[in-house]
Amino acid sequence: MLPNCQNCGSKWTWKDTFVKMFTFKNKLRCPSCEHFQYLSKKSRNQLSLFVMCPFLIWVPLVSFNVPIQYIFAVEIASYFIVLMSMPFFYRLSNKEEPMW
Numbered sequence: 001m002l003p004n005c006q007n008c009g010s011k012w013t014w015k016d017t018f019v020k021m022f023t024f025k026n027k028l029r030c031p032s033c034e035h036f037q038y039l040s041k042k043s044r045n046q047l048s049l050f051v052m053c054p055f056l057i058w059v060p061l062v063s064f065n066v067p068i069q070y071i072f073a074v075e076i077a078s079y080f081i082v083l084m085s086m087p088f089f090y091r092l093s094n095k096e097e098p099m100w
Contacts (some may be wrong), residue, residue: 008033017087
């Protein structure tokens with residue numbers, strides 16, 4: 001499920017969310033109402049764990065002596081899948097929430 005603006009209720013498109021992922025800012029501007037939105041605390045926690053998944057894939061592959069070419073192929077595919085599915089884990093908030 002893609003994020004909804006907490007101010008105007010409009011649903012962000014996958015493309016809008018994907019582009020905003022690369023701004024590296026805390027504030028994200030809603031494409032409809034132009035109000036600032038923030039990633040929720042829960043969303044930031046989920047994304048940080050989700051991004052670690054590709055790193056954890058190579059451990060069992062190496063332990064079972066899978067050839068390095070296959071490991072690289074699986075890693076690249078997993079990074080691509082994580083990158084393309086990250087917009088679905090975005091949840092927005094009207095105010096910035098502390099991590100603790």
